[in-house]
Amino acid sequence: MKYLIFDSGPLINFSMNGILYLLRDLKKIFPGKFLITKEVKKEVIDYPETIKRFELAALQLNKLIKEGVIELLELNESQAKEFEKIKNNLKNTANNCFKTKKQFIHLIDEGELASLALSKFIKESNLIVVDERTTRMLCENPENLKELLQKKLHSKVLANKDSYSIFKDFKIIRSSELIYFASKKNLLNLKDPRALEAMLYGIKYHGCAISEREIKEMQKIKK
Numbered sequence: 001m002k003y004l005i006f007d008s009g010p011l012i013n014f015s016m017n018g019i020l021y022l023l024r025d026l027k028k029i030f031p032g033k034f035l036i037t038k039e040v041k042k043e044v045i046d047y048p049e050t051i052k053r054f055e056l057a058a059l060q061l062n063k064l065i066k067e068g069v070i071e072l073l074e075l076n077e078s079q080a081k082e083f084e085k086i087k088n089n090l091k092n093t094a095n096n097c098f099k100t101k102k103q104f105i106h107l108i109d110e111g112e113l114a115s116l117a118l119s120k121f122i123k124e125s126n127l128i129v130v131d132e133r134t135t136r137m138l139c140e141n142p143e144n145l146k147e148l149l150q151k152k153l154h155s156k157v158l159a160n161k162d163s164y165s166i167f168k169d170f171k172i173i174r175s176s177e178l179i180y181f182a183s184k185k186n187l188l189n190l191k192d193p194r195a196l197e198a199m200l201y202g203i204k205y206h207g208c209a210i211s212e213r214e215i216k217e218m219q220k221i222k223k
Contacts, residue, residue, distance in 0.1 A: 001124055001125075005118050005128045006129045007129060008111040009207055009208075010174070010178070012207070014203075021189065022178070026181070027069045034071065035071055036071070037073050039110045040115065044058065045062050046058075083117060090113055091108070091113050094113070095107055095108065097142070108135055115128050115130065116128065116135075116170060119171075127173050129175065129178065130174065132209065136209065142164045142167070146159050174208050180200075183196045
């Protein structure tokens with residue numbers, strides 16, 4: 001069994017860009033499951049349902065769960081304890097990985113932590129769909145993240161490099177990779193040749209960490 005584990009950001013991004021239909025179509029050809037944790041459900045459905053501005057998006061995402069396109073992680077008591085142990089270990093490690101002279105730097109929030117924890121918990125082949133740059137850099141290139149934090153904070157940042165290893169085995173993709181794959185499979189309902197570029201810029205401006213150079217490269221490869 002293979003799994004795509006979704007963080008909150010990509011689901012919100014797809015909803016805000018009106019392309020949730022792609023998740024339905026991708027699920028039809030994916031040999032596995034699309035999973036979310038209760039923490040992610042809280043961020044994309046439970047809380048937004050109480051706010052009129054975000055209620056529509058929450059209802060649309062909840063419909064995907066009811067249809068079985070996205071599945072909510074269900075754990076028994078023993079499994080829940082193991083899962084929480086993994087999540088808390090990741091939380092303590094991530095948020096104590098970098099520090100300035102004054103304090104440790106908070107890096108990852110609950111939804112992302114839970115998605116990472118689920119990846120470790122299920123152990124089987126999986127990809128985590130995360131649009132947020134910090135989490136991706138922590139897993140793929142923590143030294144670059146350290147440099148980015150120093151520039152952002154205008155302060156020297158110290159790193160606990162022994163913490164890097166706990167994040168090195170996570171496999172992460174972004175909304176952009178899912179859209180590119182959907183385009184390759186001719187799943188975009190817009191048949192205009194500009195559709196791929198438009199979607200990639202759409203998700204970029206709603207939080208997906210993708211550069212203009214990467215967008216141009218995806219367009220070039222698609223051709």
